[in-house]
Amino acid sequence: MFKILQLLFICFLFLSHSVNAYDIINMQGSLLESAAKSPDTPDKDSSWQPFTGLVINSDTSQWFHMEIMLKFEKGEQVHNPLSLGVKVSGVYDFYWDGELIGSNHYKGTTANQYSRVLIPLRNLTPGHHIIKMRITPYGMNTGDSLGLEVRPAAVQSDFFGVHSSVISTFFVATAALFTACYLLLIRQTVGAQPGLWAAIFVSISIAAIILLQEGRQLFSYPYGWQPRLDMMLPIFTIIVFLSLPWFVFARLGLKSPLKWMTIIPVVAALSFVQLSSIDHDIRAFGLLSVTLMLIACYGWWRGLKTSRLFVFGFALSLTALWADPNLKHLFLIVITLMLAIDLAIDIKRRTADAMRQKLISERLRADLIKRNIRPHFLMNSLTALMEWVETDPDEAVEFIDGLATEFRMLDQFSEKTTVTLDQELTLCQTHLDLMSQRLNGTFILKTENIDRTALIPPGVFHTLVENTFSHNNLAKIQGTFNLRSITSGDSTTYIFSAPMGNLESVPRSLSTTEPTNRHMGTGAGTRYILARLEEFCGTRFSFTSEQVSANWQTTIQINQARL
């Protein structure tokens, strides 16, 4: 007889002593219970049906009518307006004791699912009150659940109301946005890092998801925005779903993150398997966390960096998901914190590395400058100079000139991290000329098949030349040094050969030291060369030093693939 389906809600909400504590009371569950028990149940038309909490008809030409009865104890003082949080799709009018208190005044194919209706303070007087609702079920399906919440109005009317969901919402959203900003800052200052963009996407998406999900209860925005906002939610969810694993794989340093990414569609597909009543997105995030945690465990087993953080992080995120499955706040907080902690650790390590590298560079620089004031070289040169000054001033002048040339070149070299082979060989020749004059001998440097424009770290061959004089019992006054290079593909091999002193028989009391130590190997010179090569090309080099017949041969291979 009525084209309108009438649905009856009868509610007795006893806003007892806790009114001022602003408890959120979900009326849906307690309604039935109260309705059954309450002696105050008003008699109603038999066409009204008891509330099941579900939409029983999705015919949009029909209207729901709902009634809620509220009862305030006498003497109860209510100081703040209350609001009804309404989780109803459709267009509605709300009446309080017959007076219109809320209406969304819009019609559309889908409606704003979440909205609020303010109950003015003046209406909250002791006694019974009836809230009537008139709702069309746009966008609702048969079997959808309806929800009503009474909240302190402050929560929904401004940002500063103190409520846990507000705090956690803003905390997570702000934390996620801060993390995103921090990561962008890192991108600008430190430069590209593995997984950095993925982390930025994850944090921005987490902020967006939270604001989209919670914002509809916190912000007032036009009714028509909701469909578009609802469309954005899955997009951001997918971004998190793709970026988070990519971030984890990249941070773990897995060899081929793309191959590992093939797991993700499987996880996504699995999440569609309805195992329980858990929401689909919770299942998806839960499965993703489990998968990533297992991969992090594998990384731990393989001894990969940051794997432990991820194992614990995802374990914690799963706990958070279990503890608070609906809001996902805790889960997302944990994920955000994990990103931030991982990158903070990374930055710390990078800063330490950079400091160390700077220190090494400074030390190498100092080493190069110091080279010519080492006592063995300088004092012997000065002694020789004293002798020439007293006996052969022309010779002295020539020596001073050579010394000045070498000092000047070393000073120039010390400002550089690379020099051309030509510059390096000129420095070597200068040193050889000096030593020839000082030792009254003839030392020459021959080269074979070398590219004089090739870049090398400064002072490497100079060190080898110098080592020959300071560590080698070079009693002979003649010697030929030889440098040749072999290029194959991306790698260049330099073979440097230095004359060896006559390792004549040494008295037993002196022969305690190993022959290799008597030459070169673990000394300061070799350390300098290794440090310079590392500074020059990381680990893409090899260095060997050994005796080959009457010469001491040093082989340096540099892989220039990415230089």
Place this chain on the structure above:
Amino acid sequence: MPYQTLIVEDEPQVAKRIERLTHQIMGVQQEKSMCAASIAQAENILNTYDIDLILLDLNLAGENGFALLKHFTAKAAHTIVVSAQTERALEAFEFGVLDFVPKPFTKLRLEKALNRLWSTPENNSSRTKRLSFESGRGIDVVATSDILFFKGADKYSEATLKNGDTKFHGKPLNRLEHILSEEFVRAHKSYLVHQFAIRDLKSLEGSRYELHLSNGANIPVGRTRVNHVRQLIEKRAS
């Protein structure tokens, strides 16, 4: 007494300078001067000639300065170190070198070092704490505080240690006395005794004297040295 000197130096200009300057300084006192650019050469010369003074570079290429120091201070000759490694000076003095001349050096500085050759032991403020002895196994280093006395034996000296061992040192008693501190007293032409090894001074028949040492040994005291020894003992008692 004319001296024979050996310069152990692998830098020809430096060797030339030392040779030229020692010649100027020592003049007629220098009987012979030789140079060695390596240890092997030095060994040959030391085995062939009676070298009185070694002018030693501690940075002989490829060699460990400490080993060189131990090796050459065990020889009969006095050692003067001429080196750029000034950080080794203290160590060198502890091994009983006459002087440490840092490079580069002037004639004046070398002269000061060479003067120590003929400075009387009384003026010397020795810092010798260790002596190296050549042995069949190589070089043994002994703390001077572990030595009770030296006995002159031809060109060598025989040291008796606290632990009862005896060791031969390449230097004659005179040279040892020169480099050792005042803790050692020349009680007799053939004996150099550590003061703290002396228990008492005994007079024997015929105005002869004898020192009783802590290890039970008795050593004669020269007539001319009795007073000096007695004074030392009295000084120690007070």
